[in-house]
Amino acid sequence: MADPSKRPTLPSRPGRRFRDAATLLPVVGVALLITPVMTVFTRADSLFGLPTPFVYVFSVWGGLILLALLLGRRALRINVSK
Amino acid sequence: MHERVLLIEDEPHIVEALSFLLTREGLSVSTHADGSNAAETAARLTPDLVILDVMLPGKSGFDILNEIRGTEGMADTPVLMLTAKGQSRDRAAAQAAGASMFMTKPFSNREIVANIKALLE
Amino acid sequence: MISFNVLVSICLLYVLGLFAVAYAAERWAETGRFAILRSPLIYTLSISVYCTAWTFYGAVGSAARNGLEFVAIYLGPTLVFVGWWWLLHKLVRIGRVQRITSIADLLSSRYGKSGGLAVLVTVLAVVGTTPYIALQLQSMTLSFAVFTTATGAPAPSPTVTAFYVAAGLAVFTIIFGTRNLDANERHHGVVTAIAVEAVVKLAALLSVGIFVVWGVASGPADIFARMDPELLQSSQVFNTRWLTLNFLSACAIICLPRMFQVIVVENANERHLATASWAFPLYLFLMSLFVLPIAIAGQSILAPDANPDLFVLTVPLDQGQQTLATLAFLGGFSSATSMVIVASIALSTMMSNHIVLPLWLRMNASRNPASDDVRDLLLRSRRLSIAVVVALGYVYFQFNGGTGALASIGLIAFLGVAQVLPALLGGLFWHSATRPAAIASICTGFFIWAYTLFIPSFGGAALMGPETLQSGPFGILWLAPQNLLGVGITDPLVHAVFWSLGLNTLVFISVSLLTTPSAIERLQSVQFINVFGQVSPRRGITRNTTIEDLLVLAQRILGREEAMTLFKAQARHQGKDSPLPDATNELIATLEREIAGSVGAAAAHAMMAQVTGGAEISFEDMIAVADETAQIMEYSARLETQSKELEQAAVQLRNANAKLTELGAQKDTFLSQVSHELRTPMTSIRTFSEILQDGDTLDPEQLNHFATIIHSESIRLTRLLDDILDLSFMENGRVQLNLETVPLHSIIDRALATTQAQANELGAVIRRNTTAEQVTLYTDPDRLSQVLINLVTNALKHCGTTPPEVSVLSGLHMGKLVITVADNGKGISEDDIDLIFEKFSKLSKKFTSGSAGLGLPISREIVKNLGGTLVYAGSSKGAVFRITLPLQAAETPVSA
Structure with missing residues (x-):
């Protein structure tokens, strides 16, 4: 498990930024996907020939995945699981 | 008058040798070869000096010495003790029992004669 | 057309392939090649066991009926994984640190190792999972049926198909799920096979989707152009049902026994979670991407009465795409099998750990359970439990298969297992949560769930009649199962979620506030809630161990007075004024030693580790x-x-x-x-x-x-x-004996010849019995004659009578040669008898000349070396020495 000697005594700045971002990401996801917020963005009936709700949901979904990917990599790099 | 020496010793050859030596020095030698009743012999003879072997059949030389010292008139008689064991504890025991002198076998003739003379003076 | 038999063969081959994969994985695990098996990729793919046949086939069906609604089933888990930092991380860490084996184990562990709670959660899990397994069996039989109908080939009835599928799954699961009893409850073979199935699922659905979009239609715009505009109205996407489904699926990804199994129990490395946080949502994303196009395609090209739940199969079949259809079939097959396998493993773990084992222990309370016993029992009960779980699913399928009730069971099951959520979240974040609250809340939620959703799902066919459903039991309208208190929530699912989870949470909070947690619950709550505070499970990292925790433990073990005395002494030692010392490592070490005195070192260490941040004591521990x-x-x-x-x-x-x-x-x-x-x-x-x-x-x-x-x-x-x-x-036995066979008389002759001169000198009479001497013996003649000479000489010298008479007589007695040398003297006095054989005995002075008293000791040693004895057998007539010798001298000289 964690080697205490490698444990930083104070959370480093990147660590804290990561923490904030990781905490915030699902909140953003919830806000965009399962609140009435989504109706605001899906008023138009179609977008590029595709139904707007479909485009909206999958775009937000894809965006969340992308951000999670970036954060996940970061998590591995700064070793936050310790 | 010749001084009289009583030799209490069980080894016949040693008796013979000491008798020869002391007679030659002009002493009168009586011998006793047994442990038992050696003290009686001594009391009877009242010698001027007793030569006493430690290891005697029948009775230990120390016991005899005690008896001699207890005999009237012999408390101050010089007693020369001889032992073949030559251990220091025998020497101590002999001194405790009141021996005047203690010699270890084998001994030098000259030495024993000189000692006896010294004891007799 | 692919015949039914070919399809069955493909299935069998596929299952054989899975066997091979699982077997290879087990072998790899045994040889220590965990790296391959334990990559974040495998972890992520194994989590995809979330996508069952219900979602594989049913998502398209749902999309065909309700548009985007199906996405909610995937969005909930996506949000949970994207927000892994909030909950999953903690869950996985606790699972690892506390060695949690199931969700029942987690809850019972958190609430003071409560056996009752574990049983409750296990029962809940079994009730929630059984219909779900039945659903998998149904989807497999349906998909078989699709092919059979399509080919017109004769096929066994769905019942028979389901039976074989169930039996095969049970066998596979038993083989790879209970091969050994891993302390961590990890199953390398099964997990790897599940990962392979995950790839098959995804590939199948993507292939069908790509075929539909670019094969059937000419692109995304084209396919959506065929969509019924009613299906996807933007204003309809967000509603309470959307919210409820998202919430339910988010609960399910945490609470479903099989999901807990793959996410928490099978997790080999917390870092894998960081990868899964985006990779699993990506998997779900890809799984859902083509669902709507496939649904649209099915609706546009197939007959209006076609079952939308089977579009994934029927669309390629309709287009003559045999291979694609077969691949889709395998995808569905994979979804179903992986779900059944993992679910039955998870349930069997719970059943054997929380029901069978405690029962057995109770029944065998008097016996001292040896670990091997328990091990065998666990393995057997796991195997049996797997069979029972699959059998339950099969029986359920038999009773309800084909009815519409089964189709909706997925969400019903989600809500059922979600009843543990308040207790779970409370346990992870709230110190005041108590065991009675957990039990009460789960019971409440479970009851309301059964009353408002599960039983009504039979449509009045079981337990509740249609009129009860309509107007409540005994006509009490406000108790109507699907309209409690007349709240007027029209969607029965939303209604059930509201009431069951709402009351569940209410009860949980109220009872927690009304009751106080026991000492062990308090200890465990610290363990769970502050799991990240304990940087290392090793002892020594004690910063967030409060001195109160230690005092509680010490008082429990040592007694109140002793514990206080100890703590006061420690505080004085630390130079503090207060009666409580600081929780230093030194104090902890001292305390552990003290406790070890009461309960033994191992138990003490386990207890201290528990309080100070080590692993919770598992059953194995x-x-x-x-x-x-x-x-x-x-x-x-x-x-x-x-x-x-x-x-x-x-x-x-x-x-x-x-x-x-x-x-x-x-x-x-x-x-x-x-x-x-x-x-x-x-x-x-x-x-x-x-x-x-x-x-x-x-x-x-x-x-x-x-x-x-x-x-x-x-x-x-x-x-x-x-x-x-x-x-x-x-005396040292080192004498060299020259043994030979000689007549006895020659030895006596020689001895007497030597003593002749002395005898003559004393005028002695020597008697012997020559006839008795006609014996041969095997001995050393020189040594024996030496003995005789010594004895005769002694007799002549010491008998003291004139003239001396010495007799040397021999004879056999009991097979041994006996020679006596006797004189006519006084004999030896009793006091001296003991001494005559002593070296240099005091008697020696009497033996005036001569051998210094060594003659008799030497003689005795010689006779001893010749294997005989020399004793003084004195008589009143004179001294008698007796030699007893074997006729054959001992082969080896007898050492002294």
Whole structure:
């Protein structure tokens, strides 16, 4: 498990930024996907020939995945699981 | 008058040798070869000096010495003790029992004669 | 067209392939190649067991009926994974640190190792999972049926198909799910096979989707152009049902037993979670991407009455895409099998750990459970549980298969298992959560779930009649199952979620506030809630261990007074004024030692580790502790034996020492005696030599006499030394015997010839019995005659009667040769009998000339070496010595 000697005594700045971002990401996801917020963005009936709700949901979904990917990599790099 | 020496010793050859030596020095030698009743012999003879072997059949030389010292008139008689064991504890025991002198076998003739003379003076 | 038989063959081949994968994975695991098996990729793919046949087929069906609604089932988990930092991380960490084996284990562990809670959660899980397994069986039989209908080939009835599928799954699961009893409950083979199935699922759905979009239609825009505009109205996407479904699916990804199994229990490395946080949502994303296009395609090209739940199969079949259809079929097959396998493993773990084992332990309370016993029992009960779980699913399918009730069971099951959520979240984040609250809340939620959703799902066919459903039990309208208190929520699912989880949470909070957690719950709550505070499970990292926790533990083990005394002493030691010391490592070490005095070191360590941030005591640990205790007891028994042995050895040593001391003393005496015996002749020799040196006054006769004395004393000295050496060799058994067969009379002849001169001199009479001497014996004649000479000489010398009469008689007695040498003297006095065989015995002075008292000891040693005995058999008539010898001297000399 964690080697205490490698444990930083104070959370480093990147660590804290990561923490904030990781905490915030699902909140953003919830806000965009399962609140009435989504109706605001899906008023138009179609977008590029595709139904707007479909485009909206999958775009937000894809965006969340992308951000999670970036954060996940970061998590591995700064070793936050310790 | 010749001084009289009583030799209490069980080894016949040693008796013979000491008798020869002391007679030659002009002493009168009586011998006793047994442990038992050696003290009686001594009391009877009242010698001027007793030569006493430690290891005697029948009775230990120390016991005899005690008896001699207890005999009237012999408390101050010089007693020369001889032992073949030559251990220091025998020497101590002999001194405790009141021996005047203690010699270890084998001994030098000259030495024993000189000692006896010294004891007799 | 693919015939039914070909399809079955493909399935069998596919299953065989899975077997091979699982087997290879197990082998890899055994050879330590975990890296391959334990990549974040495999972890992520195994989580995809979330996508069952219900979602594989049903998502398209749902999309065809309700548009985007199906996405909610995937969005909930996506949000949970994207927000892994909030909950999953903690869950996985707790699972690893506390060695959690199932969700039931997690809850029971958190709430003070409550057995009742574990049973409750297990029952809930079984009730929630059984219909779900039935659903998988149904989807498989349906998909088989699709092919059968399509080909027109004769096929077995759905019942038979389901039976074979169920049996096959049970066998596969038993083989790879219970091969061994891993302490961490990890199943390398199964997880790897599930990962392979995940790839098949995804590939199948993507292939069908790509075919639909670019094969059937000419692109995304084209396919959506065919969509019924009613299906996807933006204003309809968000509603309470959307919210509810997202919430339910988010709960399910945490609470479903099989999801807990793959996410928490099978997790090999927390870092994998960081990868899964985006990779699993990506998997779900890809799984859903083509769902809507496939649904649209099915609706546009197939007959209006076609079952949308089977579009994934029927669209390729309709387009003549046999291979694609088969691949889709395998995708569905994979979804179903992986779900059944993982779910039955998870349930079997719970059933055996929380129901079978405690029952067994209770029934065998008097017996001391050896760990092997328990191990066998666990394995057997796991296997049986798997069979039971699959069988339950099959039976459920038999009763409800084909009815519409089964189709909706997915979400119903989600809500069922979600009833543990308040207790779970409370346990992870709220110190005041209590066990009664957990039990009450789960019971409440479970009851309301069954009342408002599960039982009504049978449509009035079971337990509740249609009129009860409509107007409540006994016509009490406000108790109507799907409209409690007349709240007017029209969607039964939303209604059930609202009431069951709402009341569940309410009860949980209220009861928690009304009750106080027990000591062990408080300890466990610290463990769970502050799981990240404990940087390492090792002891020593104690910063967030409060001194109060330690005091609670110490009081429980040591007693109130002793614990307080100890703590006060420690506080004084630390120089503090307050009665409570700081929780330093030193204090913890001291405390552990104190507790070890009461409960043993292993248990003490486990307890301290528990309080100070180590691993929770799992059942395995307890068994290990029990084993260790048994070992300690055995060890102490062994120590006791050893100390007894040591004591005996000490006694022996003391005896040996005493003997040695005695021997040493004997040696001293012996040396002293030797010294004396040597000095005596030497005195004569020296004195006479000095007299001879003086010379002149001696006459020749004297000279000669003295010389003779010197000579004889020298000889005496030499003989003495010879005797001592001889005796020494004899006693050490190192004497060289020259054994030969000789007549006895020749030996006696020789002995008497030697003593003849002495006998003549004394005028002695020597008697013998020559006829009895006509015996041959095997012996050393020289040595034996030496003994006889010694005995005869002694007899002649010491009998003291004139003339001496010595008889040397021999005879056989009991097969042994007996020679007696007797004289006519006084014999030896009783006091002296003991001494005559002693070296240099005091009697020796009586034996005036001669061998210094070594003759008899030497003789006795010789006879002993010849295998016989020499004893003094004195009689009133005179001294009698008796030699007893075997006719055959002992082969090996008897050592002294």
